[in-house]
Amino acid sequence: MSDDPQLAHCTARIGTVLRGKWRIDSLIGVGGMAAVYEATHRIGRRCAIKILHPEIAVSKELRARxxxxxxxxNQLGHPAAVNVVDIDTSEDGSPFLVMELLDGESLGKRAHRSGGIEERELLRVASTVLEVLDVAHGLGIVHRDIKPDNLFLTSSGGVKVLDFGIARMRQGGSNVRTRIGAMLGTLPYMSPEQIAGGEIDGRADIFAVGATMFRILAGRRVHEGSTESELLIKMATQPAPALRTVAPSVSPEVCAIVDRALAFDLSRRYPTARAMREDIERVLGASAPPHAPTPASIRADVSSAISVDGPTMAAPAPSQAMQAPMVVSVPPQSVATSPQADSNSPFLMIAVIGSFVVAALLAAVLFVVRSRGSAEDARESADDETSQEDKASGSSRTMATSSSTSTPSSSTSTPSSTAGPSPTSPTAAPLPTRRPAPNGKYRLLMKDGKYPFCVTSKLKYAYPVRTNDEGVKVCSGTPDGPIPIDGLKAYHPSELQWE
Structure with missing residues (x-):
C-alpha cells in the first residue's frame, strides 16, 4: 500500500463507474494535474479516461485549461494527435476527458528501456510530430510542452502527440488566461523566450523538438544544473552546445538540424515546423538539407580550413594541424631523377616547423586570454569591495530617505517560510518601512541588454524582475520583498560564478 495520499485516492477509483457508463478498469498513470485510467464503456468500447485531480479542479483557470x-x-483533426471523444464531470465534481486508448509506450520510456533510439527512427518520429505542429501552428495553437513523455509510440508503429492541455490558442480559448511572467511547460525543453515569460510562437515548439532530439541522441539534457534555479538561468541565458560536441557519433546532417532548432536567437531558428520537417525528410531521403547547411565545425572535408572561432569547438591536436601542410605536390621530374624520400624531406621539415610555430602561437593566445580574464576578475573583485564600502557608508542616508517617502502602511514583515536565502539582519534599528536589500546580496542577470532575473551568490536562487504598480522595476518574490534593481550590479552568466 502506497503512503502517497494522491496515489491512494486515484487507486480507489478502480472498479467505480463514471456517469453510469464508464467502468474504471485500471490506473495507467498519475501526473501533476490528472490521472489517466483504462476504462470500458457499457457497450464494450475500451478507452482512456483522464480525470483532473480534485485539488486542481477547484481552480477555474486550470479547469478551463x-x-x-x-x-x-478537435480543431486539429490530425490522426497523429490523440483523439478526444467526450468530456464530462464525475460525480465528485472532477472534469474528465474520454480519449482513444493507445497501445505502446512513450518516446522517453522507449529510449530508457532500449538504451537509446536509432537515428533514422528518431527522425521519422520527429517528422510526424512536426507535421502535427505545422497544422497546429496554422490554427494559432502552440503546444508549449513537447517532450519525450508527451510523444507516444504505438505498437503498430505510429506516433501520437499527447497533452494539449497547456496549449496557447489564438481562437476558441479566450477563457484561458496566463498571468504575465508565468511559465507553462517542462523546463529542460523550454525555449529561452518561453522561460522569460514573454510572447511566444511556433518557434518555441520547434526548440522543444530540438531539445527532445538532443536528449535522445546525446543521452543528456541541453543544459544540466544541480538546482532548478541554476538550470533556469542556463536555459534562459546560454546557447545550447553544438550536438556534435557531446554526441560525436551523430551524423553531421542531423547535428545541423538539431543545432538550428535549438538556436538561441529566434531569427536563426527554423522559422516554421514545415521547414524543419523538410530538412528531416531530405536526410531520410539521403539528400543534404538546404535550410540547415552543414556548418564548418562538422564538415568531413579534412582539407578545408579548421575554424577555432566558435566557443564550443576544440583546438586541433598538433597531429591534426600537420595533416594539411603534409599534402604537397611533387613535380614529375623529381620523381624520375631522385628518391621519394629525398624530394619530400624539405617539405616535411617545413611542415614540422610550421606545426610547432602554430602550436606556440595558440598557446600564447590562450595565455593572453586567461591573463586578461584573471585581470578582469581582479578588477571586478575590487569593484565589489568598493561597492560594499560605498553602500555601507550610504546606508544611513538610504534608510532616512526611505523613511521620509514611505508610510507605515507600506511596511512589510519578513516571511518565515519563503523559499530562498534568509536575509541578513539590518544594521540599524527596525523602521516601519521596507529596508534595502543587504549589500552585495543580489545581482542582475544580463540578457540581450535586459535584466529578466535577479540572482544570489553561487546561483542558488533566482527571482524574476517585474515592474510594480509605481512603474519601478524590482526583484519580485525575494524574502526581502520587492527589491528595486536600481544600483544592483550586473552579473554576466558567462562567468558561471559569483566572485
Whole structure:
C-alpha cells in the first residue's frame, strides 16, 4: 500500500463507474494535474479516461485549461494527435476527458528501456510530430510542452502527440488566461523566450523538438544544473552546445538540424515546423538539407580550413594541424631523377616547423586570454569591495530617505517560510518601512541588454524582475520583498560564478 495520499485516492477509483457508463478498469498513470485510467464503456468500447485531480479542479483557470485540450485536439483533426471523444464531470465534481486508448509506450520510456533510439527512427518520429505542429501552428495553437513523455509510440508503429492541455490558442480559448511572467511547460525543453515569460510562437515548439532530439541522441539534457534555479538561468541565458560536441557519433546532417532548432536567437531558428520537417525528410531521403547547411565545425572535408572561432569547438591536436601542410605536390621530374624520400624531406621539415610555430602561437593566445580574464576578475573583485564600502557608508542616508517617502502602511514583515536565502539582519534599528536589500546580496542577470532575473551568490536562487504598480522595476518574490534593481550590479552568466 502506497503512503502517497494522491496515489491512494486515484487507486480507489478502480472498479467505480463514471456517469453510469464508464467502468474504471485500471490506473495507467498519475501526473501533476490528472490521472489517466483504462476504462470500458457499457457497450464494450475500451478507452482512456483522464480525470483532473480534485485539488486542481477547484481552480477555474486550470479547469478551463484542462477542457481546452479537447477543444485544441478537435480543431486539429490530425490522426497523429490523440483523439478526444467526450468530456464530462464525475460525480465528485472532477472534469474528465474520454480519449482513444493507445497501445505502446512513450518516446522517453522507449529510449530508457532500449538504451537509446536509432537515428533514422528518431527522425521519422520527429517528422510526424512536426507535421502535427505545422497544422497546429496554422490554427494559432502552440503546444508549449513537447517532450519525450508527451510523444507516444504505438505498437503498430505510429506516433501520437499527447497533452494539449497547456496549449496557447489564438481562437476558441479566450477563457484561458496566463498571468504575465508565468511559465507553462517542462523546463529542460523550454525555449529561452518561453522561460522569460514573454510572447511566444511556433518557434518555441520547434526548440522543444530540438531539445527532445538532443536528449535522445546525446543521452543528456541541453543544459544540466544541480538546482532548478541554476538550470533556469542556463536555459534562459546560454546557447545550447553544438550536438556534435557531446554526441560525436551523430551524423553531421542531423547535428545541423538539431543545432538550428535549438538556436538561441529566434531569427536563426527554423522559422516554421514545415521547414524543419523538410530538412528531416531530405536526410531520410539521403539528400543534404538546404535550410540547415552543414556548418564548418562538422564538415568531413579534412582539407578545408579548421575554424577555432566558435566557443564550443576544440583546438586541433598538433597531429591534426600537420595533416594539411603534409599534402604537397611533387613535380614529375623529381620523381624520375631522385628518391621519394629525398624530394619530400624539405617539405616535411617545413611542415614540422610550421606545426610547432602554430602550436606556440595558440598557446600564447590562450595565455593572453586567461591573463586578461584573471585581470578582469581582479578588477571586478575590487569593484565589489568598493561597492560594499560605498553602500555601507550610504546606508544611513538610504534608510532616512526611505523613511521620509514611505508610510507605515507600506511596511512589510519578513516571511518565515519563503523559499530562498534568509536575509541578513539590518544594521540599524527596525523602521516601519521596507529596508534595502543587504549589500552585495543580489545581482542582475544580463540578457540581450535586459535584466529578466535577479540572482544570489553561487546561483542558488533566482527571482524574476517585474515592474510594480509605481512603474519601478524590482526583484519580485525575494524574502526581502520587492527589491528595486536600481544600483544592483550586473552579473554576466558567462562567468558561471559569483566572485
Amino acid at each position: 484542462f477542457e481546452q485540450e479537447a477543444l485544441a485536439v
